[in-house]
Amino acid sequence: MNAFIDFIMGPMVWIAFLIFILGLIFKLVIIIKDVNDRESYIYSYLTLKHSLRSIFAWLIPFFPQSTKQSPVFYSISYIFHLLLFIVPIFLMSHIVLVNEAFQVSWVALDDGLADILTLVVIIALVFFAIRRYTVPEVKYLTSYKDYILILIIALPFITGFLAYHQFFLYKAMVIAHVISGEIMLILIPFSRFSHMIVAPLTRAYMGSEFGNVRHAKDW
Amino acid sequence: MSNDMEIKDKPSVVKEKNTDEAVEAGLAKLTPERIKNTINQVLQKETGPRFKAYVETCMHCGLCAEACLYFLSNDRDPSYSPAGKVKQTIWEMLDKKGEVSIEFLRRAVHIAHTECNVCKRCSMYCPFGIDIAYLMLMVRRICHKLEITPLYIQDTVNSHSATMNQMWVKEDEWIDTLQWQEEDAREEFEDLRIPLDKEGADIMYSVIAPEPKFQAGLLYQAATIMHAAGISWTMPSSPGWDNSNMAMFTGDNEISGRIARAFYETAARLKVKKIVMGECGHAFRSTYDVGNRWIGWAMPPFEVVHALEFYHELLTSGRITIAEKFKKTVTLHDPCNVSRGRGLHDMAREVTNMLCESFIDMTPNREHNFCCGAGGGVINCGPPYKGERMINNKFKAEQLKATGAEVLIAPCHNCHSGLEDIVHHYDLNMEVKFLGDIIYETMEKKIYKPGD
Numbered sequence: 001m002n003a004f005i006d007f008i009m010g011p012m013v014w015i016a017f018l019i020f021i022l023g024l025i026f027k028l029v030i031i032i033k034d035v036n037d038r039e040s041y042i043y044s045y046l047t048l049k050h051s052l053r054s055i056f057a058w059l060i061p062f063f064p065q066s067t068k069q070s071p072v073f074y075s076i077s078y079i080f081h082l083l084l085f086i087v088p089i090f091l092m093s094h095i096v097l098v099n100e101a102f103q104v105s106w107v108a109l110d111d112g113l114a115d116i117l118t119l120v121v122i123i124a125l126v127f128f129a130i131r132r133y134t135v136p137e138v139k140y141l142t143s144y145k146d147y148i149l150i151l152i153i154a155l156p157f158i159t160g161f162l163a164y165h166q167f168f169l170y171k172a173m174v175i176a177h178v179i180s181g182e183i184m185l186i187l188i189p190f191s192r193f194s195h196m197i198v199a200p201l202t203r204a205y206m207g208s209e210f211g212n213v214r215h216a217k218d219w
Numbered sequence: 220m221s222n223d224m225e226i227k228d229k230p231s232v233v234k235e236k237n238t239d240e241a242v243e244a245g246l247a248k249l250t251p252e253r254i255k256n257t258i259n260q261v262l263q264k265e266t267g268p269r270f271k272a273y274v275e276t277c278m279h280c281g282l283c284a285e286a287c288l289y290f291l292s293n294d295r296d297p298s299y300s301p302a303g304k305v306k307q308t309i310w311e312m313l314d315k316k317g318e319v320s321i322e323f324l325r326r327a328v329h330i331a332h333t334e335c336n337v338c339k340r341c342s343m344y345c346p347f348g349i350d351i352a353y354l355m356l357m358v359r360r361i362c363h364k365l366e367i368t369p370l371y372i373q374d375t376v377n378s379h380s381a382t383m384n385q386m387w388v389k390e391d392e393w394i395d396t397l398q399w400q401e402e403d404a405r406e407e408f409e410d411l412r413i414p415l416d417k418e419g420a421d422i423m424y425s426v427i428a429p430e431p432k433f434q435a436g437l438l439y440q441a442a443t444i445m446h447a448a449g450i451s452w453t454m455p456s457s458p459g460w461d462n463s464n465m466a467m468f469t470g471d472n473e474i475s476g477r478i479a480r481a482f483y484e485t486a487a488r489l490k491v492k493k494i495v496m497g498e499c500g501h502a503f504r505s506t507y508d509v510g511n512r513w514i515g516w517a518m519p520p521f522e523v524v525h526a527l528e529f530y531h532e533l534l535t536s537g538r539i540t541i542a543e544k545f546k547k548t549v550t551l552h553d554p555c556n557v558s559r560g561r562g563l564h565d566m567a568r569e570v571t572n573m574l575c576e577s578f579i580d581m582t583p584n585r586e587h588n589f590c591c592g593a594g595g596g597v598i599n600c601g602p603p604y605k606g607e608r609m610i611n612n613k614f615k616a617e618q619l620k621a622t623g624a625e626v627l628i629a630p631c632h633n634c635h636s637g638l639e640d641i642v643h644h645y646d647l648n649m650e651v652k653f654l655g656d657i658i659y660e661t662m663e664k665k666i667y668k669p670g671d
Contacts, residue, residue, distance in 0.1 A: 064346075138281035
């Protein structure tokens with residue numbers, strides 16, 4: 001059992017990061033290869049200018065019409081996506097671990113603030129789950145898989161929060177935190193979480209079709 | 220349709236929908252094996268990473284719903300939301316690896332052909348820019364290959380296939396109609412010509428087949444505008460004169476490509492400098508965006524100009540002058556295929572303001588305008604589906620009504636016909652007009668003399 005835990009807490013962390021990063025690179029390579037082989041017409045329309053125009057327009061809060069019409073959802077979604085990166089990357093205890101391994105470090109969030117932000121992420125996920133269940137047009141599209149996706153993101157944050165506060169089962173909570181974090185990282189390239197890299201590509205293509213061919217805005 | 224109450228209680232329950240004899244006859248002939256093979260052939264061999272990205276990236280967020288006229292017109296029934304339509308068609312086809320039932324296909328034809336105008340408004344509301352219209356067109360492609368396309372629109376495709384025009388117009392009828400309009404117009408403008416096959420003319424003017432079939436007055440108007448502006452123009456006498464393309468909307472890509480090719484070859488044969496198209500949106504989409512791609516041109520091999528742009532040029536260059544502006548209050552409907560499809564919405568407003576005294580914009584407008592509810596081949600599915608179409612266009616009717624305008628300008632044939640239906644069904648008391656109608660009414664009726 002101890003050997004297993006050592007593996008989870010040690011090498012597996014690096015394996016998970018490798019799968020996460022290499023998986024995304026692999027995904028990107030496959031997409032580019034597929035486009036070259038089967039849909040090279042895409043390059044006839046894709047322009048950097050219009051791709052970036054569309055991507056940036058959609059990154060500006062409350063600029064696209066859709067974001068104006070659903071301000072609550074988008075506000076929560078913007079904050080959620082930002083914190084999803086900010087909290088783990090700038091968390092003191094994570095930075096300490098990286099520092100032990102690589103002797104590099106960077107500025108950390110205040111622990112109290114990080115604690116609140118973790119709660120914000122959890123609340124956002126609860127909101128997404130409730131929205132899935134209560135808004136008819138979302139519920140219609142929802143299957144159990146969508147709740148699993150929410151759970152996969154929620155677990156590292158919930159366990160991290162509980163471990164930090166040492167409410168109960170501290171050691172088990174830390175292990176659960178590490179395992180759930182690893183699962184999340186590993187699944188990103190192989191699930192719809194891959195929208196992390198695919199969404200900018202679909203956005204770029206639609207942005208180019210609209211900007212380059214249709215001479216219209218797509219936001 | 221007797222269970223209206225039930226539908227309200229359970230919005231996600233599949234309603235009883237209309238069908239027609241072509242769909243039913245086609246469904247009766249299908250075997251499970253053919254269904255499976257066809258679906259898998261189309262989804263695996265005719266798509267690529269783009270399709271894959273669309274179905275694998277959608278986060279099921281439902282934000283596209285807000286964009287859709289059908290969703291909004293049906294009291295936010297989620298089965299009419301864009302992603303909801305994908306769920307009921309593509310997702311299930313993929314889930315079941317093509318092994319879907321006849322009942323499923325009956326519903327799929329109905330969704331893809333009569334509950335989506337492929338207007339692409341939803342792509343502007345999807346944070347990822349997923350092209351849901353493309354997915355619906357893939358469903359139509361499958362329906363085409365299974366030979367279960369709705370009767371009326373299939374008939375127009377058959378006509379395209381046999382005659383290269385949409386309405387079974389025979390070659391002599393076409394020429395005869397143009398000569399008849401020329402003759403009539405010469406009473407108003409002496410020396411007016413509708414020049415046929417004039418090689419080297421500056422402009423080839425092209426229309427859709429319904430114009431000679433039952434709206435010949437539009438040819439008359441166009442001829443008078445060309446005459447008053449002193450344009451060197453021509454119309455082809457041979458197949459290729461019709462720029463419409465219903466095959467593009469049934470997934471019959473092969474015929475769609477043939478139509479576009481005939482069109483461009485005709486322009487090439489006549490050695491014209493550019494092509495001006497009448498006030499039709501889908502025809503513009505075919506020649507500017509879709510047909511050209513099928514035959515291997517990234518962009519059209521000719522300069523193709525929609526009537527709106529052409530009018531703008533005539534009015535700003537002073538080739539047409541307005542005698543007296545149009546008095547009634549007007550509003551403008553932005554057709555998807557020339558606003559969201561070509562960005563001509565600001566030009567349309569300039570033209571309208573040059574022609575009319577009082578213009579009231581509708582909300583939303585420009586790229587964000589709601590579809591007329593007729594486009595994308597929906598109205599072409601014909602009478603069996605008209606009742607449903609009117610219900611599905613309720614939200615559009617409210618948008619039109621809110622303007623309070625007396626005249627509704629619709630620079631697109633499909634929009635024009637669909638909006639006429641809406642205006643009558645909802646008693647909106649509006650007059651639907653083309654821009655050409657208003658130009659004809661308000662312009663200085665100059666008699667052009669060569670050398671002017």
